[in-house]
Amino acid sequence: MAGDIVFELKGACAGYNGRPVLFDIDLTVRASERVAVMGRSGAGKSTLLGLLYAQRPADVALVPQASALVKPLSVFHNVYMGRLDRHSTVYNLRTLVWPAACRVVEVRAVLASVGLEGEIFNAAGALSGGQQQRTSVARALYNGRPILIGDEPVSALDRVQGADVLSRLKERHETIVLALHDVHHALEHADRVVVLEHGRKVIDEPSRKLTANDLLRHFGGEP
Amino acid sequence: MNRLAFGNTSLLFLISALLCLAVADLAVTALNPWAEMARLARGILRPDVLSVEAWSVVWTVAFAVVGVGIGATAGFLLAIAFPHFTAVRVSAMVLRSIHELFWALLLIQVFGLGPATGVLAIAIPYAGIFAKVFAEMIEEADLAAVSVLPSGTSAISAFAFARLPEVAERFKTYTLYRLECGLRSTLVLGFVGLPTIGFHLEGYFKQGKYAEAAALLGVFYLLIGTRRLWARASTVPVLLIGSLLLLPEGVGGGSALANLVRFVTHDIVPAPLRNGDPGSLATWSAFAGWLQAIAWHQVVPGVCNTIVLAQIALVGMGILALVLFPLVSRQFVGRIGQPAGRVLLVVVRSTPEYMLAYLLLQLLGPSMLPAIIALAVHNGAIVGYLMGRHADALDYRADAPHGFNLYAYDTAPRLYGQFLAYSLYRWEIIVRESAIFGILGVATLGYYVDAAISELRLDVAMVLILATVGMCAVIDAVSRRLRRALRISALATRLADAPAV
Numbered sequence: 021m022a023g024d025i026v027f028e029l030k031g032a033c034a035g036y037n038g039r040p041v042l043f044d045i046d047l048t049v050r051a052s053e054r055v056a057v058m059g060r061s062g063a064g065k066s067t068l069l070g071l072l073y074a075q076r077p078a079d080v081a082l083v084p085q086a087s088a089l090v091k092p093l094s095v096f097h098n099v100y101m102g103r104l105d106r107h108s109t110v111y112n113l114r115t116l117v118w119p120a121a122c123r124v125v126e127v128r129a130v131l132a133s134v135g136l137e138g139e140i141f142n143a144a145g146a147l148s149g150g151q152q153q154r155t156s157v158a159r160a161l162y163n164g165r166p167i168l169i170g171d172e173p174v175s176a177l178d179r180v181q182g183a184d185v186l187s188r189l190k191e192r193h194e195t196i197v198l199a200l201h202d203v204h205h206a207l208e209h210a211d212r213v214v215v216l217e218h219g220r221k222v223i224d225e226p227s228r229k230l231t232a233n234d235l236l237r238h239f240g241g242e243p
Numbered sequence: 244m245n246r247l248a249f250g251n252t253s254l255l256f257l258i259s260a261l262l263c264l265a266v267a268d269l270a271v272t273a274l275n276p277w278a279e280m281a282r283l284a285r286g287i288l289r290p291d292v293l294s295v296e297a298w299s300v301v302w303t304v305a306f307a308v309v310g311v312g313i314g315a316t317a318g319f320l321l322a323i324a325f326p327h328f329t330a331v332r333v334s335a336m337v338l339r340s341i342h343e344l345f346w347a348l349l350l351i352q353v354f355g356l357g358p359a360t361g362v363l364a365i366a367i368p369y370a371g372i373f374a375k376v377f378a379e380m381i382e383e384a385d386l387a388a389v390s391v392l393p394s395g396t397s398a399i400s401a402f403a404f405a406r407l408p409e410v411a412e413r414f415k416t417y418t419l420y421r422l423e424c425g426l427r428s429t430l431v432l433g434f435v436g437l438p439t440i441g442f443h444l445e446g447y448f449k450q451g452k453y454a455e456a457a458a459l460l461g462v463f464y465l466l467i468g469t470r471r472l473w474a475r476a477s478t479v480p481v482l483l484i485g486s487l488l489l490l491p492e493g494v495g496g497g498s499a500l501a502n503l504v505r506f507v508t509h510d511i512v513p514a515p516l517r518n519g520d521p522g523s524l525a526t527w528s529a530f531a532g533w534l535q536a537i538a539w540h541q542v543v544p545g546v547c548n549t550i551v552l553a554q555i556a557l558v559g560m561g562i563l564a565l566v567l568f569p570l571v572s573r574q575f576v577g578r579i580g581q582p583a584g585r586v587l588l589v590v591v592r593s594t595p596e597y598m599l600a601y602l603l604l605q606l607l608g609p610s611m612l613p614a615i616i617a618l619a620v621h622n623g624a625i626v627g628y629l630m631g632r633h634a635d636a637l638d639y640r641a642d643a644p645h646g647f648n649l650y651a652y653d654t655a656p657r658l659y660g661q662f663l664a665y666s667l668y669r670w671e672i673i674v675r676e677s678a679i680f681g682i683l684g685v686a687t688l689g690y691y692v693d694a695a696i697s698e699l700r701l702d703v704a705m706v707l708i709l710a711t712v713g714m715c716a717v718i719d720a721v722s723r724r725l726r727r728a729l730r731i732s733a734l735a736t737r738l739a740d741a742p743a744v
Contacts, residue, residue: 077394088387092408101388101404105395112400156391163393 024051026079026167026195027072034067041067042219051166054196056210056227058203058235063216065199066171072197073169081163081193083170087156091145095136095155098144099127102163130162131155133188135181150176157185161192168193172201179204203232248729249659253561260558263551269615272608279451279606286453294455296443298491300462303439305486306358306432307425310365312483314425315418317366318373323402325378338371340712342679343428344597345689347435348696349704352510353502357493361437365425376417376737377410384409419474423467427595430463434601435682438491444598448605460594467593510701517702537703541695542710545681545688549714552611552687553670553677556618560673561666563623564630569650571631574639584631591624600680614680618673626665629735633658636742660731667722668736674718678711688714 027049034042042064049055049072057065066085073080081102089098097116100123104112115123124140131137134154139147144155153176160168168189174182179202186209189196200206206213207227215223215238222238223230273279324331347364354360388405433441440463447456474482509517515533519526569575570584596617603613634654643649681689688711695704726732 081393082391084387084391086387088391090388090405090408091385092412093404097404097408098388101392103393104397104400104404105393107400109397109399112397113403116403159391165393 025049026051026053027075027197029071032071034064034071036067040219042071042216045071045221047214047221047224049195049197051195053212054190054210055198055212055214056206057197057199057214057216058201058206059216059238064219065216068216069169069171069197069199076167079165080167080169081160081165083156083160083168083173085171085175085199087152089144089152089155091143093144094141095131095144095147095158096124096127096140098155099130099158099162102159102161127158127162130158133161134158134185150181153177154181154185157189161188164192166194168196168198170196170198172199174205175201183208203235206235207232249663252663252725252729256554256558256561260554263554267551267555267615268610269612270608270610271612272610273606276607282451283453283602283606286455287457289454290458290461291454292458292461295458295462296440299433299438299440299443299459300466301489302361302437302491303426303429303433303463304466304482305489305491306361306365306437306439307422307429308482308486309490310362310429311369311418311422311425312479312486313362313366314369315373315414315421317370319377319414321370321374322377322381325374326382331374335371335374336716337712339368339375340371340675340715341368341708342675342689342711343368344431344435344679344682345692345708345711347432347437348693349701349708351435352696352701353506354499355493355502356436356438358490359493359499361429361432361439362490364432365428369421369425373418373421377414380410380413380417381406415476419470422474423470423593426463426467426470427593431595431597434597441595441598445601448602451605464590464593468589506701510699511705513702513706514700534706537706538710541691541703541707542688544686545678545691545707546710546714548611548685548690549674549677549681549687552614552618552680552685553674555611556615556622556677557666557670557673559615559619560622560626560669561662563619564626564666565655565662567623567627568630568634569654571628572634572654574634574637574654575646575650581631585628588624588628588631591620592628594621596621596676597679597683600683604683609684611685614677614683614685617680618676622669622673626662626669629665630658630662632742633661660729661734663729664726664731664734664736667726667731670722671715671719675711675715678714 025048027047029045029047032042032045032047033040045068047068057068059065073082090101096119100115100119107115114120128137128140131140134157136151136154136158139151139155144152147155153173157170157173160170160173170189173189174185177185182202182205186198186205189198190209196210198210200210207230210227213223213225213227213230213235214221215235217238223234318335321331321335325335343364346367347360350360350363354363384406386406386409388409389401392401392405429437429439430441430444433439433443434445436442440459443459444456447453447459513530513533515526515529519529567584567588571581571588573581576584599621600614600617603616607613637654637657639649639653643653678688681687681691682693684690688707692704692707692711695701695707723732
């Protein structure tokens with residue numbers, strides 16, 4: 021439901037490999053919000069996304085930072101993996117060897133929305149970095165759970181392609197939390213921007229109240 | 244940083260080998276070894292191709308294919324449980340520590356000289372090896388995709404989609420490579436009576452029919468050399484089904500089930516316990532005395548001889564490998580010399596060390612010498628071949644020296660850690676093989692095992708086999724600690740891991 025609390029952190033701290041990364045974070049995300057998390061690398065964005073994911077893994081489709089594909093498998097199988105939990109083990113094993121036509125049609129449609137339908141039966145490992153990232157996005161789109169958490173899901177794409185992919189994600193998923201490094205993407209596609217600096221939250225504002233310069237001052241991305 | 248430690252380790256092994264040389268029996272007792280060797284050379288030059296026993300070749304392939312197939316399947320299942328259960332790790336260790344020849348000698352008691360003996364003698368130890376190697380491959384694989392799977396995915400689906408595809412290619416390569424080892428093992432099983440190539444070779448060597456032996460061995464090298472052509476993923480179903488259909492008939496043995504029951508409940512039960520009253524103290528004190536006698540008169544001398552043989556062979560292997568590896572490196576012998584060197588080392592490596600030891604025993608007479616030469620040459624060729632591949636994978640600076648200077652100042656120092664990693668890894672393999680060579684008459688542990696089995700004292704044989712397992716486990720542990728202390732435990736040790744050049 022719009023407005024319900026989806027994620028809630030109060031005074032959250034977290035470490036990575038024994039090193040403290042996040043300090044005293046308060047963050048509430050409500051249903052249908054589109055939140056962009058920004059900050060220099062090492063600011064704690066991925067750790068924050070990890071904390072959120074851990075709160076309700078059953079409702080989240082994930083686009084991890086490294087595309088995390090199974091490279092020897094085809095693009096089709098990598099995307100199908102987004103719905104392994106919805107089918108029986110036997111059906112999944114059968115799909116590994118001989119996919120049903122209806123699954124291929126479904127997956128092809130998702131791939132078409134990110135411009136990859138031509139690669140459907142190629143090995144994921146043979147794709148370029150940008151294509152692998154779009155495959156990872158397609159897996160999350162196909163998964164279709166209401167909340168999307170994405171860690172730099174368009175970092176390997178140019179700005180036009182990136183905007184296109186972000187629009188697809190917004191169409192498909194109700195609530196979105198994305199780590200982004202492109203200020204223009206953040207201002208255009210998110211309705212709320214959170215900026216982290218050295219593990220602390222320094223900005224948490226609706227994006228309409230922010231300008232590119234407000235953000236650049238804090239994290240020094242390129243205009 | 245490690246140079247000093249590398250040097251000291253090498254020196255220690257060298258000294259131990261020299262001490263062992265002082266006590267080892269290295270006599271050449273044959274009356275006229277040169278004349279026999281001349282006959283061998285004539286036989287090799289004029290192989291008698293028409294005498295080749297085609298069925299022995301077919302059966303060698305069939306035993307190897309079915310044995311490795313069952314071993315790989317069982318090993319795969321064990322590998323999944325491997326990281327989770329100590330019991331699985333320990334049983335895999337025990338299975339692979341018992342040599343296939345020991346397995347064969349034990350299995351003959353149950354199944355006679357039948358197909359089950361041949362297949363299981365390969366399948367059982369190989370299952371232990373496959374379990375360990377597959378588990379290591381799964382552990383090393385890229386598992387990033389596992390964390391992205393939707394929650395609620397079943398364990399089997401997760402394994403099939405996110406883990407298996409990452410390792411399937413390595414599993415395949417390793418299994419097909421293991422088939423090559425399986426062919427060697429199967430050949431050797433012929434020496435204890437199974438109808439494989441080794442069965443005929445034993446006869447030929449004994450009678451000095453070297454032309455016939457050369458032809459049969461030539462066919463074997465051809466099989467190994469062309470393995471990549473006939474053993475591929477696409478031919479596996481044909482190979483498996485064909486092999487199952489073509490396995491030979493068994494010879495005698497009676498009911499396998501009755502034999503197995505007798506074997507487990509009677510034969511391998513220690514003699515003092517078999518008839519004694521398990522409640523009485525006298526039974527157990529008799530058992531202790533029985534065990535002590537075996538330990539003192541068989542295990543101790545057997546272990547000492549095994550270690551003496553193994554240390555000399557290990558150092559011999561090391562020296563040979565260091566001398567031989569430039570022969571297979573483009574950097575040293577060029578694009579023309581390298582393939583020739585490779586063919587030489589692959590042929591030597593394909594020669595089963597057991598068979599080589601048997602042949603040398605016929606030529607030189609009984610002593611430790613044949614076994615030492617066989618182990619040093621076989622393992623030296625393996626390590627030399629691998630080192631050559633590493634030598635070509637190195638980046639050399641543009642103005643690097645050439646020839647001996649390059650070897651002494653660049654290649655050998657840079658590869659010395661890798662050399663020690665391979666050598667220490669093969670230490671345990673050489674000790675296990677040394678124990679086995681007892682079957683040929685050298686007084687290592689295998690000699691006592693063979694004697695106990697031929698006297699039908701299987702309970703004694705079991706104790707001795709378990710002692711062999713313990714000895715190998717100790718050597719393996721020492722080797723691991725040494726490799727960790729030398730900081731070379733992350734380097735390649737398996738044949739399949741050497742860089743492809």
